[in-house]
Amino acid sequence: MNMKKENINKIIESKIANLPTRYGTFDVKAYKDGFQEHLAIMSKNFKDIEEPLVRVHSECLTGDAIGSLKCDCSNQLDLALKLISKEGGLVVYHRQEGRNIGLVNKINAYNLQDQGYDTVEANLKLGFQEDERDYSAVEYILKDLGLKKMRLITNNPRKINFFEKTGIEIVERIPAITQTNKFNENYLKTKKDQLGHLL
Known part of the structure; x- marks a missing residue:
């Protein structure tokens, strides 16, 4: 997984709405x-909370917009938005579809999964790393918003390791555990067994 771009693009920001x-x-x-x-x-x-809840949610069009049952993405986003609405915090919606292989390749990976490959095997067969995400923009966003400490909502130890290197203190990890179904059991097992997710 790429942690830093060698030449990060100039980031353009909107106003707050x-x-x-x-x-x-x-x-x-x-x-x-x-x-x-x-x-x-x-x-x-958000600005008044010393240790806000933070979720960095990787884009999943099939889950977030269509309600795919092949993953737990939509359920995790739903959980995070409910938590920050209740307790205060931030969700960064990180637009790197399919662990940053893009939508076309993600659907090709789905095709391979239909043939019996797991999510990691499918990415590798398509010529990608198991996880192509880059978090440089996320670090920029968190620092732009003045974040010093956070309660991180994640199951992903790679995200924890990355954010520890940014200088932003993780005071607590909040598990993002949601209900499983017969379509995403293997997906979650692969996350746990091959990617080390804390499930």
Whole structure:
């Protein structure tokens, strides 16, 4: 997994805007990093919280928008938005689809999974690393928003290791555990057994 871009693109920022949602009303700010655009979704009291909840959510169009049962992405996003609405915090919607292999390749990986490959094997067979995500823009966003400490909502030890290197203190890890189903059991098992997720 790439942690740093050698030449990070100049990041363009939007203004902060109000966004009412079914979870509550948030402040949102967009960031453009090259061709990718990311979104910071903040509770209204985010700036007043010393140790806010933070979720870095990797884009999953099939899960987040369509409700795919092949993964737990939509459930994790739902959990995070409910938590930050209640307790205060931030969700960074990180636009790196399919562990950053893109939508076309993600669907090709789905095709391989239909043939019996797991998610890691499918990525490798397509010529990618098991995880191609780069978190340089996320670090920029967190620092732009003045984050010094956080309670990180994640099961991914690689994210924990990355954020520990940014100088932002992780005071607590909040598990992002959601309900499983017959379609995502193997996906979650692969996350645990091959990617070390804390499930």
